Amino acid sequence: MDLILRIKEFYILEALQVKLYQSQLESLEDNTVRHAYERMVELEQHHIDYHESLLIKYGEKPPVITGGLSGLVGMLWGEGLDLLNENNRYLTGIKVEQKAMEMHQAFILEAWKYPDICKRLWHNMTDEEFHMLWFKDKLEKLPHN
Ligand SMILES: [Fe+2]
Numbered sequence: 001m002d003l004i005l006r007i008k009e010f011y012i013l014e015a016l017q018v019k020l021y022q023s024q025l026e027s028l029e030d031n032t033v034r035h036a037y038e039r040m041v042e043l044e045q046h047h048i049d050y051h052e053s054l055l056i057k058y059g060e061k062p063p064v065i066t067g068g069l070s071g072l073v074g075m076l077w078g079e080g081l082d083l084l085n086e087n088n089r090y091l092t093g094i095k096v097e098q099k100a101m102e103m104h105q106a107f108i109l110e111a112w113k114y115p116d117i118c119k120r121l122w123h124n125m126t127d128e129e130f131h132m133l134w135f136k137d138k139l140e141k142l143p144h145n
Pocket residue numbers: 014017043044047100124127128
């Protein structure tokens with residue numbers, strides 16, 4: 001495993017989540033939902049900050065992000081994954097958070113030699129799971145049409 005490459009990948013993953021939820025925040029009218037999105041953005045920003053601090057520790061720079069949201073999705077999962085045209089934002093959230101959880105699981109297995117990093121990855125993965133479950137709950141409670 002190339003640790004630096006992996007950390008850069010996670011920096012992009014977390015940046016994607018921040019940008020996605022920020023972009024959706026603008027169209028939210030319900031205050032309860034807005035606060036949840038704002039809190040998710042805060043948490044994802046903490047996740048970015050952690051990966052940035054690791055890169056600084058190893059004398060590296062964070063990756064340069066270009067191309068907006070679809071650019072970020074492409075950088076991580078290739079052009080084939082069409083997450084952003086989903087018309088239900090809760091479904092998009094579920095998919096992104098599930099991807100994030102899968103990536104965390106894989107990284108935790110690879111990073112077993114770095115217990116401090118592993119612990120933070122577990123904690124961050126728990127945040128991603130909370131987000132995913134919140135989206136799932138909101139989706140289930142949507143009135144059927
Ligand atoms: Fe995250």
